[in-house]
Amino acid sequence: AQTVTQSQPEMSVQEAETVTLSCTYDTSESDYYLFWYKQPPSRQMILVIRQEAYKQQNATENRFSVNFQKAAKSFSLKISDSQLGDAAMYFCAYRRWDAGNMLTFGGGTRLMVKP
Amino acid sequence: GAVVSQHPSRVICKSGTSVKIECRSLDFQATTMFWYRQFPKQSLMLMATSNEGSKATYEQGVEKDKFLINHASLTLSTLTVTSAHPEDSSFYICSASGSGGQEETQYFGPGTRLLVL
Numbered sequence: 001a002q003t004v005t006q007s008q009p010e011m012s013v014q015e016a017e018t019v020t021l022s023c024t025y026d027t028s029e030s031d032y033y034l035f036w037y038k039q040p041p042s043r044q045m046i047l048v049i050r051q052e053a054y055k056q057q058n059a060t061e062n063r064f065s066v067n068f069q070k071a072a073k074s075f076s077l078k079i080s081d082s083q084l085g086d087a088a089m090y091f092c093a094y095r096r097w098d099a100g101n102m103l104t105f106g107g108g109t110r111l112m113v114k115p
Numbered sequence: 116g117a118v119v120s121q122h123p124s125r126v127i128c129k130s131g132t133s134v135k136i137e138c139r140s141l142d143f144q145a146t147t148m149f150w151y152r153q154f155p156k157q158s159l160m161l162m163a164t165s166n167e168g169s170k171a172t173y174e175q176g177v178e179k180d181k182f183l184i185n186h187a188s189l190t191l192s193t194l195t196v197t198s199a200h201p202e203d204s205s206f207y208i209c210s211a212s213g214s215g216g217q218e219e220t221q222y223f224g225p226g227t228r229l230l231v232l
Binding site: 033035037042043044045046047050052091095101102103105106107108 | 147149153157158159161164206208210212219220221222223225226
């Protein structure tokens with residue numbers, strides 16, 4: 001079974017600074033998807049970024065980018081120019097290529113942004 | 116695009132009663148819908164996966180007779196908590212994935228907070 005590990009229960013960043021959230025996963029598959037979801041205090045899960053394992057290029061979405069290291073099974077999220085609205089729980093998730101879209105979530109990282 | 120709604124957002128019920136939660140995909144056809152449960156300060160726990168027109172697949176340890184799931188159309192799935200008890204109090208979240216470019220990604224509803232007295 002696949003597992004997803006987020007080793008940082010909490011992180012803190014100064015507004016306008018950059019922070020990196022770590023995620024590692026365990027799988028024997030070669031094709032899969034990786035996601036970062038954000039859950040603000042409203043508890044609405046919001047897709048931040050998605051990475052297909054077959055793509056070598058790291059995904060980026062505005063201030064959000066990932067460092068995908070397939071051999072190391074690592075998928076970290078970098079948030080640049082942090083804003084107060086970035087404060088939330090962040091969940092890393094894995095999905096097998098053919099798994100009927102079932103996601104395996106990590107335990108989450110709570111990000112605090114200091115003004 | 117890819118908006119998922121959930122209703123109600125909050126519900127309080129008496130022990131022993133049943134509660135129905137609706138999950139709708141508003142702008143795409145959801146071939147697969149998922150139901151999660153989330154305890155405070157914890158990650159999401161998958162309860163079941165439902166495909167339109169088929170019986171739901173429940174995760175180990177989830178009572179299918181207690182958590183009834185119906186996915187009768189490509190835009191609607193319902194979760195009914197039958198004979199609810201205080202230990203069923205939780206935050207329930209649905210998600211949906213579908214066709215037309217939304218196969219790979221799950222889009223989440225805003226969640227339903229259930230409190231059983």
